[in-house]
Amino acid sequence: MDDKTINNKQIIFPPGPTEIIPYRLALKFITNPLSVLNGIVNNYGDISHFKFGPKLHVYLINNAYYIENILVKHNNNFIKSPGLRLAKRVLGNGLITNEGQMHENQRRLVQPAFNRNRIKTYGKIISDHCFEYTDSNWKDAMTLNIHKEMTKLTLSIISKILFGQDSLEISDIDKISESITIIIEYINKLRLPFLRFIEILPLPLTIKYKQALSRLDSIIYDKINERRKTIESRFQGEDNSVVIGETNEKKLNQRYIDMLLILIESTNDNDDNNEKINDKKGTVQKNDKSAKMTNQQLRDEVMTIFLAGHETTANALTWTLYLLDRHPRVESKIMDEIISVTGNKSIDYKISFEDVSKLKYTEMVLMESMRLYPPSWAIGRQAIKDYVLDDKYVIPSGSVIIMSQYLMHHDSRYFSHPEQFYPERWSPEFRASIPRFSYFPFGGGPRSCIGEPLAWIEGVIILTTILKKWKITLDEDEQNIKLQPIVTLRPKYGIKMKLHKRK
Numbered sequence: 001m002d003d004k005t006i007n008n009k010q011i012i013f014p015p016g017p018t019e020i021i022p023y024r025l026a027l028k029f030i031t032n033p034l035s036v037l038n039g040i041v042n043n044y045g046d047i048s049h050f051k052f053g054p055k056l057h058v059y060l061i062n063n064a065y066y067i068e069n070i071l072v073k074h075n076n077n078f079i080k081s082p083g084l085r086l087a088k089r090v091l092g093n094g095l096i097t098n099e100g101q102m103h104e105n106q107r108r109l110v111q112p113a114f115n116r117n118r119i120k121t122y123g124k125i126i127s128d129h130c131f132e133y134t135d136s137n138w139k140d141a142m143t144l145n146i147h148k149e150m151t152k153l154t155l156s157i158i159s160k161i162l163f164g165q166d167s168l169e170i171s172d173i174d175k176i177s178e179s180i181t182i183i184i185e186y187i188n189k190l191r192l193p194f195l196r197f198i199e200i201l202p203l204p205l206t207i208k209y210k211q212a213l214s215r216l217d218s219i220i221y222d223k224i225n226e227r228r229k230t231i232e233s234r235f236q237g238e239d240n241s242v243v244i245g246e247t248n249e250k251k252l253n254q255r256y257i258d259m260l261l262i263l264i265e266s267t268n269d270n271d272d273n274n275e276k277i278n279d280k281k282g283t284v285q286k287n288d289k290s291a292k293m294t295n296q297q298l299r300d301e302v303m304t305i306f307l308a309g310h311e312t313t314a315n316a317l318t319w320t321l322y323l324l325d326r327h328p329r330v331e332s333k334i335m336d337e338i339i340s341v342t343g344n345k346s347i348d349y350k351i352s353f354e355d356v357s358k359l360k361y362t363e364m365v366l367m368e369s370m371r372l373y374p375p376s377w378a379i380g381r382q383a384i385k386d387y388v389l390d391d392k393y394v395i396p397s398g399s400v401i402i403m404s405q406y407l408m409h410h411d412s413r414y415f416s417h418p419e420q421f422y423p424e425r426w427s428p429e430f431r432a433s434i435p436r437f438s439y440f441p442f443g444g445g446p447r448s449c450i451g452e453p454l455a456w457i458e459g460v461i462i463l464t465t466i467l468k469k470w471k472i473t474l475d476e477d478e479q480n481i482k483l484q485p486i487v488t489l490r491p492k493y494g495i496k497m498k499l500h501k502r503k
């Protein structure tokens, strides 16, 4: 153990690797995070410490009990990690990047877009769109990059959920998907403080990033402005206010009720204990409960949902289709389940929201796939106050904490034969027997994924809609499947797979 002084305090650090050359470990981490983290846990155990650069103290926590404390019980002690705060350049002050009272306030405003009735409506959109997309774009014996396909499919679905009838054209989806990749890769480079100078230089990659971001921005602002105009012209109530409560919804033209409308109309009306909020400058103001989001807030939340709402789901589906090809026994069990749930309905029967609760085995397959390949592979936090861990260590304010779903989900203390793909392990008894934070693909506590219920519905509907009509096998030439953990855990070069239409 290494004793040091920080802010005149004597600090006892947990064991961990030390590097003489500053940033060497950070560089290794950015190029190969999973193997670096794995090596540290194997050598130093559940609590370890190291430094990224000369100043930043980092703690890697690999224990379900401590993770629960950090994410849930003591979450007030932490904010998002500096790496994630970089995302503010793209997401502004949306839910993922916001903090404190502003985050709480925004979460209440966004929540109605994810209530059960809404999810039911989204279920139909997902089912219809997945059916039409595969029917019109996929052909028998076609080989395609399944990761690209899943990204296009989930991107067009989140666009339909957000913008309804005014959603993006399929022909634009390719360009948007490319812009998003440019943005993610650029932001990933900025994680190294000594690379941040690229932002101020007119380098081709900086120019491409700025163009990509402004393309996305203008799409989203256009949608918000168009929608505000439609609301003004169509939905004026008697008192000139816009009427869109649950009962009024039924009277309105369904065509315009999409997630964007819910977000535009959302207020804190039902909220009795939210008297005060911080504005952007941190000034405390009386909260106007009927206040709606400004255009800037809407842009930030729509951009956040647009990006967070497709990439993770696309990865989960990609890895699942790959795993099913490697495990024909599991695939045939899913096929049996689909047949038993849809009975002798025609091949063109569309999986419904109501079917999802009966597709239990399919859900277990997705669970197991997200155990082996968690789309969110690590969660970071930064201490804003000194934090006592294990009654032994004081984590100084400013330190970063890393908790990795990838490491925890592969830990043999919780999962026997952790490398094996075995969906049957997810029996109700097993679920009840493992600690809550040994499996946390959607995080936990007040910053847990707001889209989780939608993600489950989407995962089950897309998977069964596809499998009903298509068998998908790995292309014989595909030999280069590599993990790329940047923001999410994606296959570095995609995955080439071949489509076979079921007879």
Ligand code: HEM
Residues within 6 Å of the ligand: 080, 095, 096, 097, 107, 304, 305, 308, 309, 310, 312, 313, 316, 374, 375, 376, 379, 380, 440, 441, 442, 443, 444, 446, 447, 448, 449, 450, 451, 452, 454, 455
């Ligand atoms: C398989 C799919 C998904 C996975 C694995 C996933 C995972 C996560 C995780 C781990 C977090 C917490 C991050 C942290 O604590 O730092 C998170 C937050 C979030 N996710 Fe998801 N997500 C998925 C799908 C979605 C979808 C479909 C949406 C929206 C349509 C969405 C929107 C969000 C938002 C807005 C947050 C921030 C919540 C807050 O801080 O209040 N996610 N997600």
